[in-house]
Amino acid sequence: MSQYDSLIIGEVAQDTNVDYDGTVVKAIGGAVYYSGFAAANMGHKIAVLPKADTRAVDLKAAFAAAPNITVYPLHSDTSFVTKNVYHTADRERRTSTVDSMITPYRPEEVPDIDAAIWHLAGLAAGDIPDEMIPFAAQHAMVAIDVQTMLRCVENGGMVYHDWAKKKEMLPYIRFLKTDAAEAQILTGTEDRAQAARMLCDWGAKEVLITHNSEVLVYDGKEIYTCPIKARNLSGRTGRGDTTFACYITERLTCDVPTALRTATALVSLKMETPGPYMGTRADVEDYIKEFY
Numbered sequence: 502m503s504q505y506d507s508l509i510i511g512e513v514a515q516d517t518n519v520d521y522d523g524t525v526v527k528a529i530g531g532a533v534y535y536s537g538f539a540a541a542n543m544g545h546k547i548a549v550l551p552k553a554d555t556r557a558v559d560l561k562a563a564f565a566a567a568p569n570i571t572v573y574p575l576h577s578d579t580s581f582v583t584k585n586v587y588h589t590a591d592r593e594r595r596t597s598t599v600d601s602m603i604t605p606y607r608p609e610e611v612p613d614i615d616a617a618i619w620h621l622a623g624l625a626a627g628d629i630p631d632e633m634i635p636f637a638a639q640h641a642m643v644a645i646d647v648q649t650m651l652r653c654v655e656n657g658g659m660v661y662h663d664w665a666k667k668k669e670m671l672p673y674i675r676f677l678k679t680d681a682a683e684a685q686i687l688t689g690t691e692d693r694a695q696a697a698r699m700l701c702d703w704g705a706k707e708v709l710i711t712h713n714s715e716v717l718v719y720d721g722k723e724i725y726t727c728p729i730k731a732r733n734l735s736g737r738t739g740r741g742d743t744t745f746a747c748y749i750t751e752r753l754t755c756d757v758p759t760a761l762r763t764a765t766a767l768v769s770l771k772m773e774t775p776g777p778y779m780g781t782r783a784d785v786e787d788y789i790k791e792f793y
Contacts, residue, residue, distance in 0.1 A: 503617040505571070506545040506750045508641070509533045510611070510629065511622030511649070512577070512603045513551045513563055517584040518738060521592070526775070529563050531581065532622035532646055535739030536746035538777030539767060541569040543785070545750040548573060548614050552603050553580040566779070573612055577603040581624055583659075585738070592737035593713055597659040603628060608636040618642045618676070618749055622742065623649030625659070634670045644676035644749045646741065651683055661686055672704030676752070678745040681712045693717050694724045707757075709748055711741045716765045718748070720757050727765040730792045731772040743778055744768040766793055 511533035518526045533551050541547045547567075551560045552575040560574035582600040606629050619637040621644065623629040629649050637643045650664040663686055664670075671677070677700060679687065684696035697708040697719035710717045718725045747767045751760035766789045771778040 503615050503641075504546070505548045505614065505616035506753055507540055507618040507620050507644075507746070508548045508550060508614050508616035509536050509540075509620045509622050509746070510550045510606060510633075510637075511536075511552075512581045512624060512628060513553045513558055513560060514581040514583055514624060515553075515558065516738075519584065519586040521587050521589055528776070529558070530583075530738065531624055532648070532742040534563065535742035535777050536620065536622050537564055537570055538567045538779065539743040539771065540746040540750045541567040542778050542780060543747055543750065543763075543767065543782050545569060547571070547750075548616055550575060550606075550611065550614075552577050552606065554578060567777075573614070575606075575610060579603060581628075583624075587737075590734070591713060592734055598657050599625065599654045599659060600657070602654060605630055606633055608633060611636075616641050617753055618644050620746065620749065621645040621649060622746075624652065626650055626653045626662070631666050631670055634673045638673040642675035643673055644678070644745070645674055646678045646745055647683055647687065648680075648741075651686055663687060668703050670704075671700065674705045676707050676709065676745075676749045677705040678709045678711070678741060680741055681710060684710050694719070697724065707752075709745060711744055716744055716748075716761060716768070718757055718761050723757075725757055725761050727761045727793075729765060729769050729772075731769040733773050736772045736775045738775070739777060740768055740772060743771050762789065762793060 514531035516530035555576045579601040586596045588594040619641040688696040688699045700708045748764035
């Protein structure tokens with residue numbers, strides 16, 4: 502058995518979030534942050550490899566409130582510093598600007614960490630170069646949030662481009678996560694089920710696609726969906742990270758429908774409160790009994 506259920510690799514972000522009503526919140530963020538808390542608070546043993554300018558960000562302190570997390574901090578001369586402006590109450594439309602990015606991850610700086618899954622959770626193209634994927638596949642099952650390949654920083658803004666090496670890299674990937682818009686960029690279709698099938702045909706073993714109404718999973722055989730039932734969206738930031746981290750760690754011991762229901766219930770509950778998921782597995786189980 503591996504020492505950790507998942508090793509999450511990705512930079513911690515210094516975020517400024519401006520809500521549609523003008524409320525401004527400065528916070529630590531990033532996929533590694535939301536993913537780490539979600540998986541750890543469900544009882545999974547997690548390692549994180551966050552990267553930032555450690556003169557400005559205390560990376561161990563950032564995860565101090567989470568149980569079961571071991572932090573392996575990496576220094577970068579610059580941090581990922583971003584501003585997100587949300588334009589609608591459902592937080593589906595936002596404009597992101599980026600002031601600075603990290604120096605990219607390199608295979609030689611990853612410690613020898615025994616984990617069942619290596620979860621690549623970068624924030625923009627270049628953070629986690631393509632070469633990190635086959636390297637990760639030599640050590641564990643690979644999970645990747647495709648935003649780290651599609652989101653490109655150009656002139657301080659965030660734009661999306663297709664992943665040039667997707668057909669070369671997808672065969673290395675056990676778990677692939679996209680949102681609905683990213684799936685369309687990758688495949689050219691708005692049909693999420695068809696997009697998931699195409700991504701599996703190109704090599705990914707299991708595809709998870711998030712949408713504001715549901716989470717969809719395709720395992721190469723069947724399409725599974727589960728509805729999101731959040732009663733408010735004040736904690737919308739981190740939706741995909743929370744869902745994916747929970748899903749892949751639950752899949753270590755559960756079948757697809759069970760892991761999908763648990764992850765969807767968790768993110769529904771998480772979205773009702775800003776910040777990372779700070780509840781327990783029992784809270785999620787109670788939520789499932791009430792709403793699912």
